[in-house]
Amino acid sequence: MPPETFPFLSAATPVCPPGLLARAQALPAPRVALVNAGAAVPLQGLREAADLGLARPVLVGDRERIVSAADEIGWDIAGLDLVHAPREEAGDAAAGLIREGGADAVMKGQVHTSTFLKALLPSRAGLREKDARCGHVFHITLPGSERPLFLTDAALNVEPDVETRKACLSHAVRLARLLGDDDVKAGCLSASEDVTPQIPSSGEAAEIAAWAATALEAQVQGPMAMDLILSAAAARVKGFEGPVPGDADIVLVPEITTGNALFKLMVLGMGACAGGMVMGAKVPILLTSRSQQAPDRIASAALGAILAAAGPG
Amino acid sequence: MPPETFPFLSAATPVCPPGLLARAQALPAPRVALVNAGAAVPLQGLREAADLGLARPVLVGDRERIVSAADEIGWDIAGLDLVHAPREEAGDAAAGLIREGGADAVMKGQVHTSTFLKALLPSRAGLREKDARCGHVFHITLPGSERPLFLTDAALNVEPDVETRKACLSHAVRLARLLGDDDVKAGCLSASEDVTPQIPSSGEAAEIAAWAATALEAQVQGPMAMDLILSAAAARVKGFEGPVPGDADIVLVPEITTGNALFKLMVLGMGACAGGMVMGAKVPILLTSRSQQAPDRIASAALGAILAAAGPG
Structure with a gap:
């Protein structure tokens, strides 16, 4: 594809600030539940966070799709936690994991933002203090x-x-x-x-x-x-x-x-x-737009690690 | 005052694009009525536009204040049109000038934007087509x-x-x-x-x-x-x-x-x-924020000249 030439587009390369990264890396890596992990792009995002020591992956979704997506990006997930859940139940499964203390943060996978948040934010999901x-x-x-x-x-x-x-x-x-x-x-x-x-x-x-x-x-x-x-x-x-x-x-x-x-x-x-x-739920909810790039995803994961270490508040 | 160091502030110097300026300068300079011209900063703005061939000044406001402001910035206004009007009547005086064909554009002087526009935009000012x-x-x-x-x-x-x-x-x-x-x-x-x-x-x-x-x-x-x-x-x-x-x-x-x-x-x-x-009135209404700088004011005047030459539409 041709380079973009629109003058209102910056030619600068975004970078995740090293100080933020270092601060997060000094903390224990949180267990990050990826909701609907069975797609290459979000799986790769969590992999990058894991490689940088910002996350311990918990893959939530259809087992077959997850294995296939991991194959696609060449990631050996044999040693990772995987919670099988059909596509439409992955959000609820992640909410359950969090309620039971099985995840320290949650990340959006191959799922619409509104569907993702509807599984996590309503009171019935049990992830918020009353009135929070x-x-x-x-x-x-x-x-x-x-x-x-x-x-x-x-x-x-x-x-x-x-x-x-x-x-x-x-x-x-x-x-x-x-x-x-x-x-x-x-x-x-x-x-x-x-x-x-x-x-x-x-x-x-x-x-x-x-x-x-x-x-x-x-x-x-x-x-x-x-x-x-x-x-x-x-x-x-x-x-x-x-x-x-x-x-x-x-x-x-x-x-x-x-x-x-x-x-x-x-x-x-x-x-x-x-x-x-x-912010405001029991664990940080990592959420980036589809058009955001790797530095944004890494910065989100770093913030997630820092907030997860601090606990709810 | 110390230089600003906030990282979200640009160090670039804004410039009025030369092509815009040249296009405006090739047209007849419009008669620009400055509403409440008796203050140094707006008077200087109109002077810069006049010096660049973008405006023929019509100074509207209290005569004594205008003369004093012109003295302050060292501008000889002896040969310029000056319409005396008490402070609170300057906007109405400018509207009258425009209705009678005595100005091709109007510029905000030492007056609140809301007061300025209330003199020009209501139907009774007669500067708009019906329903425009x-x-x-x-x-x-x-x-x-x-x-x-x-x-x-x-x-x-x-x-x-x-x-x-x-x-x-x-x-x-x-x-x-x-x-x-x-x-x-x-x-x-x-x-x-x-x-x-x-x-x-x-x-x-x-x-x-x-x-x-x-x-x-x-x-x-x-x-x-x-x-x-x-x-x-x-x-x-x-x-x-x-x-x-x-x-x-x-x-x-x-x-x-x-x-x-x-x-x-x-x-x-x-x-x-x-x-x-x-836009949308009989003449262009030049309006910049107090915190905007000279290149912005010059670009506004250039656009005013281009629109004034094109006529209402």
């Missing part, structure tokens, strides 16, 4: 820098209410602190820095920032538009003061389209590596 | 490339209904064609390429793309997430076919927060130059 809300958090780094920008929720909650957004922000703060950041700064994104009734996310951002002042171990400001999150100079022009502009660790978006587009522009337009996972 | 919908269009280019990506609506319509989004798309197609693109391709952004009831913008994107097939001189696809708009390779992975992936000229967003964040990430994170204006 799940949220997806991306850990995004650019080539040449180890400093992450966390983005939530760009993948799971479509139109999260304020309580769900608070949970997403809490998850991101927890992850940032787990990675060693003890001065976490977060911006609640809107289209404006003014609270205006025409833009409901502006008032909601102010509400979340006010709540965070006592509820979270982080400095949280909002509403802020993207210029104020990225640039202290832009904030000065607008007379917007505080610690977050130009120094943000976390961006909390109001709904999924904004987050999804931002993360994809960072990955494809800026060469970013984006590791991501669903 | 206005929309903001950004013309975004990256350093080293003249190829624009048009983004609409990232600045005016907060939660545009489908009809308003169709108008925004039509304005962007018209602008792209005016700039010489006779094979315009547009993507209607959502968070997914699947039409799903959980994401209303996905179904609306499909509706707009179906409408555009007969209504617009452009190839329009949607719903598409940002990866499919930017990358033909990502589209292949997902089995998404058609002309737009990796070759998009226009991105139509479902609501303002998505567009606003994308444009600001392109400007601050990728070094983009973003010229923008409101």
Whole structure:
């Protein structure tokens, strides 16, 4: 296929930040249950994570398909845990494994995201504390820098209410602190820095920032538009003061389209590596888009190992 | 002030694309009415446009303040048109000028965007055809490339209904064609390429793309997430076919927060130059954010000159 020449595509090669990888490799490798493991691409993803010491594979799905997919990629899986389950039952089987303590993390295999999550997230799956809300958090780094920008929720909650957004922000703060950041700064994104009734996310951002002042171990400001999150100079022009502009660790978006587009522009337009996972369940749920590349999958697995070692929270 | 070191900020210097500038300079300079011209920063913006042959200034506002601001930046305005109007009447005065044919474009001066637009956009201002919908269009280019990506609506319509989004798309197609693109391709952004009831913008994107097939001189696809708009390779992975992936000229967003964040990430994170204006009124309305820089203001003025020469449409 011809190289892509679209000028808004980055020529930079994404890399999983070595510091993140090293931090994960210093921890015990979690048992990662791959749901519907019988396909070459997801199996290869888990294999890469295992080779790097980020996962001990638990292959869940149709035994025959798994063996065939392993043959296809030349992976000897004879010594690995394999839980046979028909295709439509693989998610439930993985949920059962987790409930019984047989897996420390779960990874999406050859299954639609919605089917995958429907097996894991409803209360009946038993993977969440009562009233706990799940949220997806991306850990995004650019080539040449180890400093992450966390983005939530760009993948799971479509139109999260304020309580769900608070949970997403809490998850991101927890992850940032787990990675060693003890001065976490977060911006609640809107289209404006003014609270205006025409833009409901502006008032909601102010509400979340006010709540965070006592509820979270982080400095949280909002509403802020993207210029104020990225640039202290832009904030000065607008007379917007505080610690977050130009120094943000976390961006909390109001709904999924904004987050999804931002993360994809960072990955494809800026060469970013984006590791991501669903937080808020008993174990981390590793979830990457089909169009994401190997560095993203490795970063996700590294984050999964770090969160699995920390335990539920 | 110290240089900014945030890794998500681009070190590239934005430039107004020379081809855009040359195209505008080959046309008659429009008479540009600056609303509330009595402040140094906007006056300097119009001066730069005038110096480049992109505008013949018409200064609207309090005479004393305008003279004082001109003194401040050392600009001899003795030979320029000046329409005296008290601060709160400057927008109405500019609307009157346009109705009477005394200006070919209008530019925001020292006035809040909402106040500025409230003087120009309501039907009583007489600047729109009956039922015509206005929309903001950004013309975004990256350093080293003249190829624009048009983004609409990232600045005016907060939660545009489908009809308003169709108008925004039509304005962007018209602008792209005016700039010489006779094979315009547009993507209607959502968070997914699947039409799903959980994401209303996905179904609306499909509706707009179906409408555009007969209504617009452009190839329009949607719903598409940002990866499919930017990358033909990502589209292949997902089995998404058609002309737009990796070759998009226009991105139509479902609501303002998505567009606003994308444009600001392109400007601050990728070094983009973003010229923008409101289309759909009798004359182009030049509108940049306070935190935007000189190349953005020059690109806006160049687009204004090109649109003013083409007349209303």
